[in-house]
Amino acid sequence: xxxxxxxxxxxxxxxxxxxxxxxxxxxxxxxxxxxxxxxxxxxxxxxxxxxxxxxxxxxxxxxxxxxxxxxxxxxxxxxxxxxxxxxxxxxxxxxxxxxxxxxxxxxxxxxxxxxxxxxxxxxxxxxxxxxxxxxxxxxxxxxxxxxxxxxxxxxxxxxxxxxxxxxxxxxxxxxxxxxxxxxxxxxxxxxxxxxxxxxxxxxxxxxxxxxxxxxxxxxxxxxxxxxxxxxxxxxxxxxxxxxxxxxxxxxxxxxxxxxxxxxxxxxxxxxxxxxxxxxxxxxxxxxxxxxxxxxxxxxxxxxxxxxxxxxxxxxxxxxxxxxxxxxxxxxxxxxxxxxxxxxxxxxxxxxxxxxxxxxxxxxxxxxxxxxxxxxxxxxxxxxxxxxxxxxxxxxxxxxxxxxxxxxxxxxxxxxxxxxxxxx
Amino acid sequence: xxxxxxxxxxxxxxxxxxxxxxxxxxxxxxxxxxxxxxxxxxxxxxxxxxxxxxxxxxxxxxxxxxxxxxxxxxxxxxxxxxxxxxxxxxxxxxxxxxxxxxxxxxxxxxxxxxxxxxxxxxxxxxxxxxxxxxxxxxxxxxxxxxxxxxxxxxxxxxxxxxxxxxxxxxxxxxxxxxxxxxxxxxxxxxxxxxxxxxxxxxxxxxxxxxxxxxxxxxxxxxxxxxxxxxxxxxxxxxxxxxxxxxxxxxxxxxxxxxxxxxxxxxxxxxxxxxxxxxxxxxxxxxxxxxxxxxxxxxxxxxxxxxxxxxxxxxxxxxxxxxxxxxxxxxxxxxxxxxxxxxxxxxxxxxxxxxxxxxxxxxxxxxxxxxxxxxxxxxxxxxxxxxxxxxxxxxxxxxxxxxxxxxxxxxxxxxxxxxxxxxx
Numbered sequence: 042x043x044x045x046x047x048x049x050x051x052x053x054x055x056x057x058x059x060x061x062x063x064x065x066x067x068x069x070x071x072x073x074x075x076x077x078x079x080x081x082x083x084x085x086x087x088x089x090x091x092x093x094x095x096x097x098x099x100x101x102x103x104x105x106x107x108x109x110x111x112x113x114x115x116x117x118x119x120x121x122x123x124x125x126x127x128x129x130x131x132x133x134x135x136x137x138x139x140x141x142x143x144x145x146x147x148x149x150x151x152x153x154x155x156x157x158x159x160x161x162x163x164x165x166x167x168x169x170x171x172x173x174x175x176x177x178x179x180x181x182x183x184x185x186x187x188x189x190x191x192x193x194x195x196x197x198x199x200x201x202x203x204x205x206x207x208x209x210x211x212x213x214x215x216x217x218x219x220x221x222x223x224x225x226x227x228x229x230x231x232x233x234x235x236x237x238x239x240x241x242x243x244x245x246x247x248x249x250x251x252x253x254x255x256x257x258x259x260x261x262x263x264x265x266x267x268x269x270x271x272x273x274x275x276x277x278x279x280x281x282x283x284x285x286x287x288x289x290x291x292x293x294x295x296x297x298x299x300x301x302x303x304x305x306x307x308x309x310x311x312x313x314x315x316x317x318x319x320x321x322x323x324x325x326x327x328x329x330x331x332x333x334x335x336x337x338x339x340x341x342x343x344x345x346x347x348x349x350x351x352x353x354x355x356x357x358x359x360x361x362x363x364x365x366x367x368x369x370x371x372x373x374x375x376x377x378x379x380x381x382x383x384x385x386x387x388x389x390x391x392x393x394x395x396x397x398x399x400x401x402x403x404x405x406x407x408x409x410x411x412x413x414x415x416x417x418x419x420x421x422x423x424x425x426x427x428x429x430x431x432x433x434x435x436x437x438x439x440x441x442x443x444x445x446x447x448x449x450x451x452x453x454x455x456x457x458x459x460x461x462x463x464x
Numbered sequence: 465x466x467x468x469x470x471x472x473x474x475x476x477x478x479x480x481x482x483x484x485x486x487x488x489x490x491x492x493x494x495x496x497x498x499x500x501x502x503x504x505x506x507x508x509x510x511x512x513x514x515x516x517x518x519x520x521x522x523x524x525x526x527x528x529x530x531x532x533x534x535x536x537x538x539x540x541x542x543x544x545x546x547x548x549x550x551x552x553x554x555x556x557x558x559x560x561x562x563x564x565x566x567x568x569x570x571x572x573x574x575x576x577x578x579x580x581x582x583x584x585x586x587x588x589x590x591x592x593x594x595x596x597x598x599x600x601x602x603x604x605x606x607x608x609x610x611x612x613x614x615x616x617x618x619x620x621x622x623x624x625x626x627x628x629x630x631x632x633x634x635x636x637x638x639x640x641x642x643x644x645x646x647x648x649x650x651x652x653x654x655x656x657x658x659x660x661x662x663x664x665x666x667x668x669x670x671x672x673x674x675x676x677x678x679x680x681x682x683x684x685x686x687x688x689x690x691x692x693x694x695x696x697x698x699x700x701x702x703x704x705x706x707x708x709x710x711x712x713x714x715x716x717x718x719x720x721x722x723x724x725x726x727x728x729x730x731x732x733x734x735x736x737x738x739x740x741x742x743x744x745x746x747x748x749x750x751x752x753x754x755x756x757x758x759x760x761x762x763x764x765x766x767x768x769x770x771x772x773x774x775x776x777x778x779x780x781x782x783x784x785x786x787x788x789x790x791x792x793x794x795x796x797x798x799x800x801x802x803x804x805x806x807x808x809x810x811x812x813x814x815x816x817x818x819x820x821x822x823x824x825x826x827x828x829x830x831x832x833x834x835x836x837x838x839x840x841x842x843x844x845x846x847x848x849x850x851x852x853x854x855x856x857x858x859x860x861x862x863x864x865x866x867x868x869x870x871x872x873x874x875x876x877x878x879x880x881x882x883x884x885x886x887x
Contacts, residue, residue, distance in 0.1 A: 060521055114544050117543050117544050120539075144611055
């Protein structure tokens, strides 16, 4: 008997048949006596279809004004979903009601297409729950201070669900998706990859930002900030599985350090092959250089991931960073024509065929030699490391793309991730 | 330099290419110095697609609660349209902004799927117009007193446009559609049918209710109530036609009696073959009988059109009415099993193969013998009249469906509708 938030992704909502399955699963939880709030995504493919139409009428670069309209258009995908899910629940004999973000309201800032949630008013939702209804709330969207519709960006429904769970002080937020939890690494690369029963909030944050697509990173940040117990689990198990079984399946994201004390040093191997590397050679090493380079890149709306600058020789240093592979050509052009000449830098070189591989684990904080073990493992496989960055709980290397699978498999073995997880 | 409302139907908004054409046309009016408010429908087929999805998850009969969700779902069609049209206008270099019904707000009652507009707040729209923007408002929908989305029923965008024009005190409301005006009758039946340059509000009301699908009847009622100058015209003329030409094309719905004084006695021939006729024979003729019969029919949510009861013989009378052909079987069953027995009525007979043909004309008020001429014309063609009803400005007959084309053509000729219209 608790207040539970369920979130269902686009694939889980992918057809009317799937939506009926979701309704049956939610009804099972409601009939067990729980107060249920459900946050569904748009039906899979719908957001792309809508933005495709927008692109057809407005092929030009987005402006603040066009982004407002993109949000107006894209927000309809989830509105259809909540209405359909409410109908499906009613067809199951359960009272249900749907709400758009603006109706709750979920208040956001005015950063169209990537708004951030400012506050959620829980009064209306609580009143509907008290009246015995399942409440279904659109993911991905809200309303700004001037009454305009905003969206939270790709994957924003995860964030909506966690934010609603936080506002409602829900006992748990269950993210139903097309994978059955968080794995030590991608099972398509390493067949021995193992599902983690628990993962710490900090590790999940690193894994999310490292390209593990299970959860939107902002939803993890939100869960951390408001201590929302978050579980990732599969929506493709039979809907009538016992709740007792379902509520311990998948992966629980935990916040109590204690829970992880006996955990393996490294929890998982993340990787990302969407990146490209660029280097400005022999840049004069003086204050303000990093800003002069990356300021120009940021102005061109290019997101930078890894940044590496090493010590200088003869007053010159090499400055490297990675960008999304789609931005590679544009970045190279920008550096060559606008950044390098005024700086008096040397050659601009780049490589789009790289990948980033990271080991993530909260145990790295207290264990020396973890990074060294990573480097030794890669060395034994004859893999050259091009860049290295580290944080408290992860170490990332940039290597040649062709070695990615080899590196992930070797690291997975070296850190004993095939072994059953200690709890 | 006036405030003009344009309304574009689903076919006009049927593709992104069409939407770009609409934007070019609106831009032409805006650049000529007019303040423009545009009310588009959903892209053609979209409302049906959305309601089809709803039917798949909820095949049962609609309730108040499911109808609320149907409105939540269906309203998204127009929301996508307004966003796309705003983008298309911005791509034309024109400042534009879209608004949903709830954002304006357009306030309605809570009769989901067939709500009625209660009031429109014009402050927000005026502010955007004053800021030099084209304002695009969703047709078909509004918001009720409790903040729920409502829709106005099929064809509701016409009503939205006229209501917005009334609230804004627009100089004119132009309804762009896939026909180029109101005709003396359907040109597919009578090739000589002629477009009317003007038609009176009352005549338009009769034609709309008689099955001429050009305008939703409630929009005509609204136009009449608030004296909104209304013009029906084609959206398939070249978008760059001169405004001077466009603004006198189509058909103007007029309110000043004087304009029609010299008009032909009969303005048009309307017809409808969607109906079926049922008769309760030998009903005891006593007070309350009509209510006992039609009350039961109304309770079954069956709409009744023509009702005819003639004088009685021996205390018994025959009671006939027409219903939509889709409701024929259900109506016959209801009468036979539940209505006729307690009344002590005789046989229940029916005929689904009938049609209704009407002559409509404001001149009938002051001209005797118009109905007689109609009956003579039909008689000369050997067409038997099954039922007759009349109002101040129309006479309708129910005849065998197979004579429909013959009747329409003969009446069109008899009332000289091929001749150019006197203005």
